[in-house]
Amino acid sequence: MKLLKERIQKDGTVKEGNVLKVDQFLNHQMDIELLNEIGKEFKRRFADKKIEKILTIESSGIGIACIAAQYFHVPVVFAKKSQSVNLDGESFITKIESFTHKRTYDVIVSKKYLKKGEHILIIDDFMANGCAVNGLLDILETAGAVVEGVGIVIEKGFQDGGKMIRERGIQVESLAIVDGMDAEKGTVTFREA
Amino acid sequence: MKLLKERIQKDGTVKEGNVLKVDQFLNHQMDIELLNEIGKEFKRRFADKKIEKILTIESSGIGIACIAAQYFHVPVVFAKKSQSVNLDGESFITKIESFTHKRTYDVIVSKKYLKKGEHILIIDDFMANGCAVNGLLDILETAGAVVEGVGIVIEKGFQDGGKMIRERGIQVESLAIVDGMDAEKGTVTFREA
Numbered sequence: 001m002k003l004l005k006e007r008i009q010k011d012g013t014v015k016e017g018n019v020l021k022v023d024q025f026l027n028h029q030m031d032i033e034l035l036n037e038i039g040k041e042f043k044r045r046f047a048d049k050k051i052e053k054i055l056t057i058e059s060s061g062i063g064i065a066c067i068a069a070q071y072f073h074v075p076v077v078f079a080k081k082s083q084s085v086n087l088d089g090e091s092f093i094t095k096i097e098s099f100t101h102k103r104t105y106d107v108i109v110s111k112k113y114l115k116k117g118e119h120i121l122i123i124d125d126f127m128a129n130g131c132a133v134n135g136l137l138d139i140l141e142t143a144g145a146v147v148e149g150v151g152i153v154i155e156k157g158f159q160d161g162g163k164m165i166r167e168r169g170i171q172v173e174s175l176a177i178v179d180g181m182d183a184e185k186g187t188v189t190f191r192e193a
Numbered sequence: 194m195k196l197l198k199e200r201i202q203k204d205g206t207v208k209e210g211n212v213l214k215v216d217q218f219l220n221h222q223m224d225i226e227l228l229n230e231i232g233k234e235f236k237r238r239f240a241d242k243k244i245e246k247i248l249t250i251e252s253s254g255i256g257i258a259c260i261a262a263q264y265f266h267v268p269v270v271f272a273k274k275s276q277s278v279n280l281d282g283e284s285f286i287t288k289i290e291s292f293t294h295k296r297t298y299d300v301i302v303s304k305k306y307l308k309k310g311e312h313i314l315i316i317d318d319f320m321a322n323g324c325a326v327n328g329l330l331d332i333l334e335t336a337g338a339v340v341e342g343v344g345i346v347i348e349k350g351f352q353d354g355g356k357m358i359r360e361r362g363i364q365v366e367s368l369a370i371v372d373g374m375d376a377e378k379g380t381v382t383f384r385e386a
Contacts, residue, residue, distance in 0.1 A: 024306075
């Protein structure tokens, strides 16, 4: 997605340790016009799929998922990271490891909001080693839901999350795939579409 | 807001300890059509204000703020709860106490995304004792930003957050004000508009 790649080049910053910061427009401050273009693009890429609900994970996936959901005309469910006193009753729970925060946490979705046979699109802001998406896929498998695809805004193509999930036969659509970053030069290299 | 109050009556559940659960449509599963109506109503109530940015707090404020921002044509910034390795540089930090989670945490906004003199609307899903909103107001005061108002989806009118913030001369618009709840009967009493 050209508009997104140009924005990453313009306003993203590269830090040591393969960290790409896009908090100017995606995951701290959010450019809602860009999010609308991202939502339209997800709709275009999953146009032939029957999608009944979008599943994402807090926090930075939520805004993207909500804006995208307007183009699919479906509700959004966001998985919560760690038990809350407001989440009672039975829940689907899995453990995931965060690349960003360097720790493991529980991810929870209420059983009320994921039903057997429901057709689900996963949306998230980033994918690197795929731990967050794999956690959501675990939950969907336990729920008996139908995974229609995974929509990612930025994939780190030099880590193996995307490859592993595509090898399972799941349609993964990443709007920008970063193949390399140079912190010294501040440059980002994208995979050709 | 009639549509919202009807939805709370229909799909909200009341638990012991003045807990109102609205995770069927607002803060776990999100009804995007309802969120659009909420966004339009915030725009109507703050129509005469100059608003340049919406500030919210993770996680459940994010979806509401992003959908509402479409009607104001402004970006959203969400305050983060606890330091992340991806948030470098200088940040505004304050401490707030969570009613839901019964703990204190740091709330952080990068100084890059809140400027002196910027006109800000705060949006959040719930207000009870007002700790989250007060934390955001602290940050805005430190930043030297102009607070144009506070938009809340559900206010617990029997707690004093709303009253205290209105007494400071800030326009607080709550789309549903709950004056009482009865866990045994499962009923919610709203303040007359």
